[in-house]
Amino acid sequence: MSTLAFPASRSVPIAPPRPSSALLATEAGAGRSTLADLLRLMGVIDSLDDGADVQPLLLRALRPGEVLFHEGGAMDAVYFVRGGTFKRVRTCEDGYEQVLDFADRGDLLGLDALGQESHPSGAVALELASVYCVPVHELHALGHRYPSFDRILHQAAARALAARDELASMMAAVAAEVRLARFLLLRSQRLAASGQSPRRFRLRMGRRDIASHLGVAHETVSRSFGALAGMGVLRVDNREVEIIDMAGLRELARSTRRPQHDGDGLRAA
Amino acid sequence: MSTLAFPASRSVPIAPPRPSSALLATEAGAGRSTLADLLRLMGVIDSLDDGADVQPLLLRALRPGEVLFHEGGAMDAVYFVRGGTFKRVRTCEDGYEQVLDFADRGDLLGLDALGQESHPSGAVALELASVYCVPVHELHALGHRYPSFDRILHQAAARALAARDELASMMAAVAAEVRLARFLLLRSQRLAASGQSPRRFRLRMGRRDIASHLGVAHETVSRSFGALAGMGVLRVDNREVEIIDMAGLRELARSTRRPQHDGDGLRAA
DNA sequence: CGTGATCTTGAAGGGGGTCAACTGGAGTGG
């Protein structure tokens, strides 16, 4: 039975991935692009530095499951995600794969290996994806020659730092449903920022990855999805999610573990 | 009774804080320094850029409990920790204070606010501390004029990124004692990197802060300390910690909650 | 020495981890 069945449009993907450029959609591989493309991707509209449109930049495409860089692997470049979704993972010595976070359009990957000798984390494409590659040995030179590149690099680094702190909210000491609610809200906000629908979307990652990211067992994720659907804030069919009651979901995400006795959530500092 | 009593030297701090420079030890305030000092702090020994020793830099001292910058506050500078320890926190809407991580000597603070309009997290000194302040409006100029500054900035940012991923290991789905073991090992390694003793040290933070950082109740932290002491890997007296059996502690930190179900992590694309 | 914060310890109860079984879709090959 399915308390959480979708209306009818099961077979139709809700948010169809916008068609990548021709050379990428066909197959995984590498292509050439320019710094100007990257700057535009990162929201630089005015003040394109002179020469940015002829400064070549490697563009790499990846198929689902393909790894952008391995954990422990040598660092050779940093990557700006142009399209698609990645998961960043760290594997414990016992084989448990910890999902650190998910990266999509505009996110910076691989910078954390700058000082180190190897990548402290790995990155795996969850769907068809493409990235701009910036070799480390060009990093400073590019930043020096193109001020706007320096700016987007710093900005992306700052975004990456802030994004990592979100993990704390996910895995904080709260009930599992609350973690899931926060996770879904974060996804929703990210999609909204990309111009996609914040209320209906398809999760790119499996339950296992979500579970790892939230710090719970994957069965608990299933149950929490069920619970949220039962409360009427969500509709769920496998990876398709529709947020019915956004306010309710927000309310849920706000709450802490403590059940409380009286009802007012207000607490003096 | 105390299964976890210290030998005798209770009143003697194990790792006495190295005396700060005179102008700082006296009281909290601000002083003047140079870029060369910062570069030396960050390990740049050769190739000091010309003029770095006359490039002025604001040095700020903080007393325990004093906040370096508030969560939500406007961003005006980034900070390199010169001495002392900070906790980075984010306060939930319900008043719960999530401890993101702890920063000490050589760590970079405040960079995550670069793109944003306000600080996504706050930083509070846990003891007498001092930081080099680099105003944001000088950031690019300094990086442009002094290549080694650009390098340490990137490197510190990378370190900050990697450090944040450690949080995942702490709050991952494992037993509380394992989290504490991992936390203590990380502290130990950090101290070792600073030239301090990795086996005996004083924790700068309270049980509550540790609990928040590990994602458990503070009572559980107490019990876990007791458990570790009972297993004979630790000796604990309040915030003084001595690691008796480093190998045993490592072994503990390694273990996961999940027993495993055969683990070839390989997956064909 | 008192006052409050921090830390420890105990008891109780539930949330979620673990194990196990079932479902359903995708891929494979007969």
Next chain:
DNA sequence: CCACTCCAGTTGACCCCCTTCAAGATCACG
């Protein structure tokens, strides 16, 4: 087309660990 396998997801049952509440012990500080 169906049998078979494999994997992702769901659901159920059990029960232990950790949260919560409460009280006591210890420490920090005026």
